Amino acid sequence: MRCVVCSLALMALASAASAQTRFTTIVIDPGHGGFDRGGIPGQRVLEKNVNLDVALRLKPILEKAGYRVIMTRSTDIFVPLGSRVAIANSYPNAIFLCIHFNSASRSGASGIETYFYSTESAPLAASIHSAVVGGAPSGNRGVRRRGYFVLRRTTIPAVLVECGFLTNPTEAEFAQTTAYRQKLAQEIARGVVNRPTLASRTSYTNRSTNVDVGLQPFIDQRFVRESKARHRRQSSSKKKKSSSTAKKSSSTEKKDVSSEAQ
Ligand SMILES: [Zn+2]
Numbered sequence: 001m002r003c004v005v006c007s008l009a010l011m012a013l014a015s016a017a018s019a020q021t022r023f024t025t026i027v028i029d030p031g032h033g034g035f036d037r038g039g040i041p042g043q044r045v046l047e048k049n050v051n052l053d054v055a056l057r058l059k060p061i062l063e064k065a066g067y068r069v070i071m072t073r074s075t076d077i078f079v080p081l082g083s084r085v086a087i088a089n090s091y092p093n094a095i096f097l098c099i100h101f102n103s104a105s106r107s108g109a110s111g112i113e114t115y116f117y118s119t120e121s122a123p124l125a126a127s128i129h130s131a132v133v134g135g136a137p138s139g140n141r142g143v144r145r146r147g148y149f150v151l152r153r154t155t156i157p158a159v160l161v162e163c164g165f166l167t168n169p170t171e172a173e174f175a176q177t178t179a180y181r182q183k184l185a186q187e188i189a190r191g192v193v194n195r196p197t198l199a200s201r202t203s204y205t206n207r208s209t210n211v212d213v214g215l216q217p218f219i220d221q222r223f224v225r226e227s228k229a230r231h232r233r234q235s236s237s238k239k240k241k242s243s244s245t246a247k248k249s250s251s252t253e254k255k256d257v258s259s260e261a262q
Helices: 002-021 047-064 081-089 119-135 169-175 178-193 195-206 228-252
Strands: 025-030 068-071 094-102 112-116 140-145 158-165
Touching (some): 047 094, 112 119, 119 178, 119 195, 178 195
Parallel strands (some): 025 068, 094 158
8 A cells, every 4th residue: 555655656746747847838038128128227238138139049049959939029129027927828838938137236246146936947947057157157146036026927937047247347248248148048058958857856855846835035145155254244235235125025026136137
């Protein structure tokens, strides 16, 4: 009897894992567009443009890998967040990839970070993040769970990648390079293609793809690669920023400490 129960449990896990891997369509969402430039006021490199460029480079790579690709925008137009989510949710066997670049008032802020919300999105986020970080000269700011509108309202696995800071001179320089944007697209695609292995491995710890684990406390990983002294110096400003974020997020539900991600 126990073996039957075990077998049933294993079958359930296996089917949950394969359900995660069976997507054939990818909805790419280049952040911002039109009057929504992204980033912070006065930012020199327009986020909406580099987001779109990376997304347009990602599309043929994924198509070549056999996926059907849907774009929430292919030109410099404004698409409301609700419309982006509606597009994503109209493809139940798809995954949703939001492409963004980060910004901060502190020009020293740098690195790649990847966001997810639903438990079933975690393996995809981890896979994409490790691929992008592995192929980029930028630091690793970690994979984070956050209730951004486009992540929370989508019913399919959804991931938002922040491909570096346009307010950081070095990362902005890279982002303006065609070769680097192509490299980012290739790494994001690599993360998508590599995902099945990760999904089946982590499904045992995630238990179920349908369980909402609730909003986890925010763990700031921005300083993991910096020295302790620097951490101490910056922790007070971090606290200030975090409290202003809490205020902001209650009204807009999509603002970040340092990014304007949606
Ligand atoms: Zn953005």
